[in-house]
Amino acid sequence: MSDAIHIQKAVNAGHTEIAQQINNVYDTDVSNLQRCDSIGWILYNDNFLQWRGDPEQHLLWVRGDPGKGKTMLLAGLITELEEVSDDGVFYFFCQATQPLLxxxxxxxxxxxxxxxxxxxxxxxxxxxxxxxxxxxxxSNHNAWQALSRILTAILEDRASADFIIIVDALDECTEGREKLIGYISQCSVSCKAKWIISSRNWPDIESQLDGTQSQVRLHLELNHASISNAVLQFVDRKVAQLNSTYDESARVQIRNHLLDNANDTFLWVALVCQELGKPGVNNYHGSNILKSFPAGLNELYARMICNIKERDMHWCRAILAVIAVAIRPLSLQELAAADETLTEWVEDEKVLANLVTSCGSLLTIREHRVYTVHQSVNDFLRNTPKVLPSGIGQQHYSIFNCNMNAMRNRLHRNLYNLKDSGVLIDEIDVSEDSSLTVVRYACVYWVDHFSCVMI
Structure with missing residues (x-):
């Protein structure tokens, strides 16, 4: 049964306002996530089978380094589990770049x-x-206490005994991660619902989970053969998707290079194939492109920055620096308003989009907002002197300063020229080309950047 029908049931039961209040946060849709086609190995993995079959084992921790396919694996696993129990699988995918996630x-x-x-x-x-x-x-400052009570009460209900709850990328839960892990650990012991969590191999997460009973750990790096086989299938699929300008000989060369250098990292394969699939890249370019991309994610990111055209480097460096410390993903106009180098293009989204594209495969534009392709890109940019030569604190100050200038130049009294001070807010026509679209980010987050300045 679709979510829409379930929501309508809640509304019919007299819970309209509640549904509206909690609706806006649940925007994780597994159908929009890239899945790992070859997840069959985990369904027969001893650790997974132990968690699945033992009624006393309620928590499965999938752990692995960046780019190892944890999110793809869980997305595929959700699909498999929902085939068995569509109304008993619940999930949340954390994302460090999104305040609500x-x-x-x-x-x-x-x-x-x-x-x-x-x-x-x-x-x-x-x-x-x-x-x-x-x-x-x-939403208030006591929301955690209330929400944890609600979820605990739900999980203590006998109807939840068959629940499987999945939380991906705990390392990307940057606000309140410790209490979230503590809560999950507690619930995995006191309630019958089963949990799957994933994260990077971070010592602080491991130390928190060390004291948790009834848990099983699945370490991706310790399942080398299974992951290697999954990467091999991923490589074959990506090579098959390359455009027709690559002949069979080139495809064999590309496949061999990817397998030799992937180091069991799905993300590395995806990024290299993305570069190979760009418009204008032909069969005879493939060999040189392959040679220019070293093994290892950080090495690949560094090479991508070096490959930015010299004429675009000034603007691309500014874009990468802003994105590295932005509180949330920025629209193209918000991006331009956050750096004095880019302000001349604030009204020309086409130019801005082209400049973002010039940053290589480090960034992507979705729904008119600029994102890094992976959290590991954010981590790399924040620790790269070529992007942040004066440090993170100075970059926060630069954005704060530009935000203040943008607000000073665009905001004024009675912005919408209202003739009646008693007009209702719903009666105001807020057009998308309003000055507020440029400074929306600045109006909310200038103080966050100011607080991060190293004085």
Whole structure:
């Protein structure tokens, strides 16, 4: 049954306002995520089978280095699990670049939302807290306490005994990660629902989970043969998708180079193939492109920066520096307003889009916003002197200064020329070409950049 029908059931049951309050956070859609086609190995992995079959083992931790395919693996695993129990699998994918996807409270909020969508009878536990505190229960400074009580009550219900809850990329939950891990650990012991979590091999996460009983660990680096086979299949699929300008000999050469240098890293393969598939890249370019891309993600990122055309380097460096420390993904106009080098293009999104494209495969544009292709790119940029020669603190100050100038130049009293001061906010026509679209980010986040300045 679709989420829309479940939501309507909740609405019909008199929970309209609650549904509206928790709706806006749940925007994780597994259908939009790239999946690993060859996840069959995990279904027969001893650690997975132990977690799946032992009623006393409630927590499975999938751990691995950046680019090893953890998110793809979990996305594929969700699809497999939903074939068995469509209304018993719930998930949340953390993303450090998205404010709504990197906060512990929002993880719980998203899980609660997905649960009540599929099991609308459980919304009564949300109703109980809502009746006591109102809509602020989901957003005020006490939201974590209320949301954890709600989810705990749901998981203590007998109807949740068959639940499987998946939280991907705990390392990207940058706000409240410790309490989230603590909560998951506690629930995995006290409740019957089963959990799958994933993260990088971070010592602080490992130390928190060390004391957790009833857990199984699946270390991707210790499953070399299975991961290598999955990468091989991934390489074959990517090579097959290359455009027709590559003849069979070139495809064999590309395949061999990818397999020799991938180091079991899906992301590395995807990025190199993305470069090979760019418009204007032909059969005779392939060999030189392959030789220019070294093994290792950081080495690949460094090479991509070196490959930026000299005439674009000034602007591309500015773009990468802004993206490296931005609080959230920026629109093209917001990006231009955040650096004095780019302000001349603030009204020309076509030029800005071309400049973002000139940054190589480090960045991508989705729904008019600029993103890094992976969290490991953010980590690399923030530690690269060529991108941030004066350090992170100075870059925050630069953005703060540009934000203040942009607001000073574009904001003024009665911005929409209202003739009646008593007009309702819903009656104001806020057009997309408004001055506010340029400074929307600046108006909200200037203080965050100011607080990060190293004085």
């Amino acid at each position: 990197r906060t512990a409270s929002y993880v719980l909020r998203g899980l609660i939302w997905s649960i009540v969508c599929k099991r609308p009878t459980l919304i009564s536990y949300v109703r109980k807290e809502y009746d006591q505190a109102g809509k602020s229960v989901f």
